Every structure is written in structure tokens, then in C-alpha cells.
Amino acid sequence: MTKLKAVVASVAVAGALAAVSTPTMARETINIVGSSTVYPFATVVAERFGRNTDFSTPKLESTGSGGGLKLFCDGVGTDTPDITNASRRMKPSEFERCNSNGVKDIVEVKIGSDGIVLASSQKAENLDISLKQIYLALAKEVPDPKGGDKLVANPYKNWSEIDSSLPNKPIRVMGPPPTSGTRDAFNELAMEGGCKEIDMIKAMEKDAMEQACQSIREDGAFVEAGENDNLIVQKLNSDPGAYGIFGYSFLEENAGTLQAATINGKEPTMENISSDAYPVARSLWFYVKKAHVGVVPGIAEYVGEFTSEGTWGDNGYLADVGLIPLERSARMEAAKNAKAMKTMTGDELK
Template identity: 50%
Template sequence: MSFTKLSTSALAILAISATAAAARDEIRRVGSSTVFPYTQAVAEQFANKTSFPSPIVESTGTGGGMQIFCGGIGEDFADITGASRAMKASEYELCVSNGVTDITEAQIGSDGLSMAISRDNDFDWDLSLAEIYLALGAQVPVDGEWADNPYTSWAQIDARLPDVAIEVLGPPPTSGTRDAFVELAMNVGCEELDFVKDGGFDGDWVEENCSRMRTDGPFIEAGENDNLIVQRLQSDPNAMGIFGYSFVFENLDTLKAVKIDGVEPEMDTIADGSYPVSRPLFFYIKNAHRGVIPGFEEFLEEYMSEDALAPGGYLSERGLVALSDERRDELRERVANSVNMPAKQ
């Protein structure tokens, strides 16, 4: 399938921006640390198959990538950004305010937000979302009141858990992984607490009161580089980490996943939704740079190929959970035709 067709709006912007954008020879990708290894793998394939320069692939976090991507059109601004959540309305508004108005949204597959621990830790970890919230939430129920989190060991949360200090390394607020973890694990876990269920608190209360990670030590912001979290877990048998499934998948020799509500993150459990903390993964294309940045169309064609995206493709070998055949065909058609995403509300 050809990837050279451009929308009318993209062509119009190209006429304006061609001079500014053409000065850069390399494709530039920013964004999510979770999507980073997938784009890096595509970049390697692209560089090996073509004579174009190897793309610049940066891990800036989802939020940081959106700021760069939406900053404007031209050589100073990225062509593509990876995201471990959908673009927010405020980010879309930033794009529009800077003239980035023709964007294609591409969901490349799914991922399971995982907690993992060293294989040197011999406990069979299985946590409920409520227990995860009690370990990491800034405030929790204490003697019938909503108060600062007093828990310092897992055994204080439930006697069946080991009496070891709570130490969980995770992403910073700029990360899409952090956003997704708060929404899918923290908020849902908070809703499962008897204090919240019996108190009749609604979703707005939960979002306002259950979205802050504690800052008194047990939760440690470890930056955007998930490989550093992996290294820390490998050296500390009682520390846990939060990251995308691919980082567990790629380090199964030294790490093991923590089950959540009895379900382990695996390709099948993420794909069928039985793993409770699953999410879609995206990248966003700046259509004004298509046909201007050398090799951009060919790079997108490689990214959309069955070799990359199909079950058993080289991205699934790195932990990406593939879309269905029908959804991959729809995705490929949307990217090929530079379909502009709808405005975010």
C-alpha cells in the first residue's frame, strides 16, 4: 500500500512550511518511554533497509513529547511523538495555537502497566488494586478519617504480605505511564476501599482525592528512563517498579511480574482485557512534515508493516500486544491517507 497520499490541508501547510522543515535530514521522534523501544526498533529496521539517515529517537515522556511536538511546524519541532495515553484536550489546544492543525492519531497496540520485582524475592506477589492504592496513595482511610498515609511496610496493609518496607519506583508526573497508572490503578483501587464505597463518594471526589502519589519516601520518582528502574530492581530484591509490560517481558531472566487481582500481565491477558491495568499505545504524526522531511513516508510505511505490527512481528517480540487484523487494516488506511484526528474536547 502506498503511503504517499496527503490530505488537502497537509499539502497547504507543506507549501508554507517546506523551506523551514527541509533543512533537517533526519526524522525526529520524541515522547513516551514506553513507546520508545518500539519506535527505536522500527528506526533500526528503517535504517538497515534504506539509504536515509537513521531517525533521531528521544525518550522525553509523553507530556514532554507533546510539548515539543505541539510547539510548531519546521525543523525545530518533532515529526512524530509517542504516547502511552491519548492526547489531552489541553495538548491539542497547544498544537492548534502553534499552527499544528493536521495530526494523525495512530494506536499501534496495547500495553499492560506492570509492577515487577526481582526474581531474588521469593514471595508470590499478588496485590489487589485497593492494596496498591493503600501502599502508594498520599492519603488513605485511617481510623475512619481521610488522612496522610501512615503505612511503611506491606504487612501493615495486609498480614499475608511480607513485613518489608514499601519501596516502589515509578515514573514522574510528565509520563503517560504515570497518568495511566493513576487513572487505571490508583483511582480504581481507591474506589474499591470500603471507606469510599460506604461513604458514597463520587468519581469527582475520587479524582480529586485519590490521584496523588505519596511523597514521604515509599514511592520514588525514578525519572523517564525505565531501564534505570530495571537496574535498581535487579540490585534490590525488595524494591518494586512500575513500567510498561515490555520492560518486564525483556527482563524476565531477572524480574518477575506482580500479579494484580490474581492476573499476571501477559500477551493474552492484556489483549483480552482480563489483566486489570491495560492501556492503548499511540503515536501522533505531524502531517505538515510528510513529503518534506526525507524518508518520513518510508519510515511510516515500515512502522505500519505487518513485519512490525502483526502478532509475531518484531514489535510483539519486544512486548507490544498487537491489534486485531481488522484494526491494523483500519490503522494502516488512516495513516496512509493522513486522516486528521478530530478535535479533542
């Protein structure tokens, strides 16, 4: 895992040097932004690509999925990113914004799966928790524990107040900000998944239900830790009373010091995530601006490297750093479409 960190550092340095040396009138280096979860995988691909081809090592920036898509959709031109990584699928509103800004030919590539974990230091009491209990711990408003059909400001201070099987310790969870695809996926899969188990909330109108399900408490029990998942890892190791939300790949990278909660009776293993048995599993993506292919050197070749069997296959080098590969037939179809630079119509997102 130390090797992965070294690779990340080397790519950051190479990207910085390339940015300094590239003329303002043209750009020789691929510019990639987006998801902090996809960042380590894209970094490994970029480092190999720079080492094994005549192209410059791509420059990567971890901006979060939402932040990356915003930059990507700002327009066409070498002052905008060529590729954006995402730990959730592009939203219809983002596709429309891209189109309105002239970004009309977008290539979508699904690269594999990942799970979102609720992790802690191995010195902490590990959680065996349900989606409903996660919702009750982290929601801004919850059903009144005293009864009735109303939501109240979350009164739970300790995990054990939700259920006696949980630790008798303060609820302290660190997680990503709203710009993060991990936060989007956690809200949809964990928070909304647990929320919908409550009959009173299921009976609400759609908009009111989404508001109730996806609003995170702001009283200090949940702390936004920025887009840097490594920062959450460091804080967990120094604070055994805290829990953190991030992608499975970061758990794998820090398996010697961290542990992950069992959620709805399922542990976050590669098998459970790839089969969707683990309830907080999601897909990973990247998006290519086709108008930049042939303008910025190496984009098609980088996509070809990423979508080769030796990279993202069952025995590819990305599996060694925690990527959970797509099923083989899905990989083959995705690789074919990526090679052809097949563009989106927008119907895929409906």
C-alpha cells in the same frame, strides 16, 4: 534481549551523528520524541528503516509522553519534532494547545497494547495484590484505619500492615515521574481503580475524588526514578526489597531476572493484556505532524514501515520485543488511515 539494547545504542549514535551533520536551514533526519515505553519499539523500527531504505535513521529521544506532546505541540517547523510517541492517548487540552500553536493537522496511530507491571527481582517475595491494596500502599492520603469518614496521611509503612497476606517488609516502590504516560496510566487504571472500591471516596465530588485517588505519597515509600525504565530495572536487580512500575515490554526484556506481581488475580501475560483481563493494560500510540510530511524526508515511509504487517502484526518483528498487537481488523483500519494520513478532528478525544 541483548540485541534490542544494541539496536537502541546504534540508533542513538546514528541519531547523534545525523544531528551534527544536518544543516541548520533544513533537516534530513526524522525527529521523534515521547514515551519511554514506546521508545524501544520505535527504535527497532527506526533501525530497520535506516538500514533498508535510502533515508537517514530517525533520531529518537525518550522524553516521556507528556514531555513529548509538549514539544510536539510547540509549533510547526523543522526545529520541532515530526513524531511523538505516547503510552496514553493525547488529552483534549493537548490537542487544543497544538491547534493554538499552529499544529492543526495531526495523524493519530494506535500501535498496540501494553501492560503496566509492578515488578521485583526474582530474589524478592512476589506480590499477589489487589488494586485496592496498591492504592492503600501508594496514595498520599487514605481512609483513616481507625475509622471515621476522613482521609489521613498514609500511615502504612509495611506491606503487611495493609493486609497480612502481603510481605512483612517496608513499602518501597520506584516509578516514573508525572510527565510519563506510564504514570498517567498507572494513576488512572491502578490507583483510581483501587480507590473507587472504597465507598467513602466514591461518594466524593468528582474533583475531590480524582485528587484523592491520583495523589501519590511523598514520604519516601514511592521514589520517582525518572523516564529511564532501564534504571528502575537495574535498581530492582540490586535491591530485592524494592518494587518497580514500568511497561510489560521491559519485563519481557528482563525475564531472566525480574518477576511481576499478580494483580486482581491476573498475571500480566500477552493474552491477559490483549483481552483487557489484566486490570492495568493500556494502549500505545504515536502522533505525526502532517505539515512536516514532504518537508522532512521519509516521514510517510517511516509510518508505512511501522504500520506494515511484517512490523506490527501478530508475527511481526515488534512482537518479538514485547509489543502486543492490535486485533487484525483494527490493525488494518489503522494502517489504512495512517497511509492516507487521516487527520484528527478532536472529537475522537471526547
